[in-house]
Amino acid sequence: MKAIVNATIVMRDYLIPNGTILIEGEKIKKYGKSKDVALPENCEIIDAEGLYVGPGLIDIHTHAADNKWIFEEPKATSEYMLQHGVTGVLPALYNNLNKENYLKAADDILNAYENGDFKNFVGFYMEGPYLSPNFGCERDKNVWKDAVIREEYIDIVKKVKNSAKVWCFAPEREGIEQFVQDVKEEIPNIVFAVAHSEATPQQVEKYIPYGLKIATHHTNATGTIEHYSECRGVCVDEAVNYNKEIYAELISDRMGIHVVPYMQRLVRRIKGDDRVILISDQFVCDGPVPAGFEEATDIHFDNAGEIAGSGLTLDIACGNFMVHTGCSVVDAFRFGSYNPARALNLARVGYIEEGNFANLIIVDDKFNVKKTIFKGE
Numbered sequence: 001m002k003a004i005v006n007a008t009i010v011m012r013d014y015l016i017p018n019g020t021i022l023i024e025g026e027k028i029k030k031y032g033k034s035k036d037v038a039l040p041e042n043c044e045i046i047d048a049e050g051l052y053v054g055p056g057l058i059d060i061h062t063h064a065a066d067n068k069w070i071f072e073e074p075k076a077t078s079e080y081m082l083q084h085g086v087t088g089v090l091p092a093l094y095n096n097l098n099k100e101n102y103l104k105a106a107d108d109i110l111n112a113y114e115n116g117d118f119k120n121f122v123g124f125y126m127e128g129p130y131l132s133p134n135f136g137c138e139r140d141k142n143v144w145k146d147a148v149i150r151e152e153y154i155d156i157v158k159k160v161k162n163s164a165k166v167w168c169f170a171p172e173r174e175g176i177e178q179f180v181q182d183v184k185e186e187i188p189n190i191v192f193a194v195a196h197s198e199a200t201p202q203q204v205e206k207y208i209p210y211g212l213k214i215a216t217h218h219t220n221a222t223g224t225i226e227h228y229s230e231c232r233g234v235c236v237d238e239a240v241n242y243n244k245e246i247y248a249e250l251i252s253d254r255m256g257i258h259v260v261p262y263m264q265r266l267v268r269r270i271k272g273d274d275r276v277i278l279i280s281d282q283f284v285c286d287g288p289v290p291a292g293f294e295e296a297t298d299i300h301f302d303n304a305g306e307i308a309g310s311g312l313t314l315d316i317a318c319g320n321f322m323v324h325t326g327c328s329v330v331d332a333f334r335f336g337s338y339n340p341a342r343a344l345n346l347a348r349v350g351y352i353e354e355g356n357f358a359n360l361i362i363v364d365d366k367f368n369v370k371k372t373i374f375k376g377e
């Protein structure tokens, strides 16, 4: 048995100061105020020194870590993310991969998981292939701009049918409804996400009954809002803000470039504390840094000068979101662990409870990760 003592335990919407968490094997055995949790003999003690102890982070959308592609280096990236408190990862596979490379990337990641080299793998985040060709980085590598054809996508769907958790698409693509139906038939529990899209609100809402409930990097890579010259129109963003059930992913970089800090606060206010999910969306890209962005060292750019994801890990994003919105450590854990687990129906993770996996992280008041415990280790 292990015990984390001297912990400020982070619950979903409150704190337990002077707390103890007992761990048996890979599960949480008991938690509470120290005076109420007796320490068994020969118990290994971890002193949290009064810092916050909360549920491990779950990054539902990232392509890379430590500037390496997850599909190329699953072991190294997995370990790097664990050091950063990320105990659950959904590697994102993007439309810069052709069919052959989608299948290979999925195989390589699944093999790493089965070999024990990717312990914190949760499932795939399929960012594509059918997004709007007008958005996103590395547009020149997108081979999925033409018609949506079953023969081209069905092998990818079948390859990841036991492991995909989220599937992104642009609702305005011609022929997309058949694709959505086929994915749903193969993967009944799939969560759909609207991504890289110029859809109207009506086109987005059409897919809510199919299980669309995530907005991929909300406010990034979404349509035009032109209407009349002096009147604002509406786009995907408004549909996401309007429909309460949709979770909004946010990339919170240090300077607020993906989403300006005022917008981060606005989205938090509109979507509420239950519908914000922080993601890192780290990408590998070393295009030249455009003038004026020299200090944005946690952002990547492609060769066309387009923003190409971040260089963040989720712990850093949580700390940034606290700065940009003034949210508390408790809130940051909700946006980085509880909400992602709820959005994807992941059981026994995302919050502290007896019988849940002992995926726990110790952080300071700026969300610097001091220690990660994954399944009790």
Ligand SMILES: [Zn+2]
Pocket (backbone or CB within 6 Å): 127, 136, 195, 196, 216, 217, 221
């Ligand atoms: Zn994207």
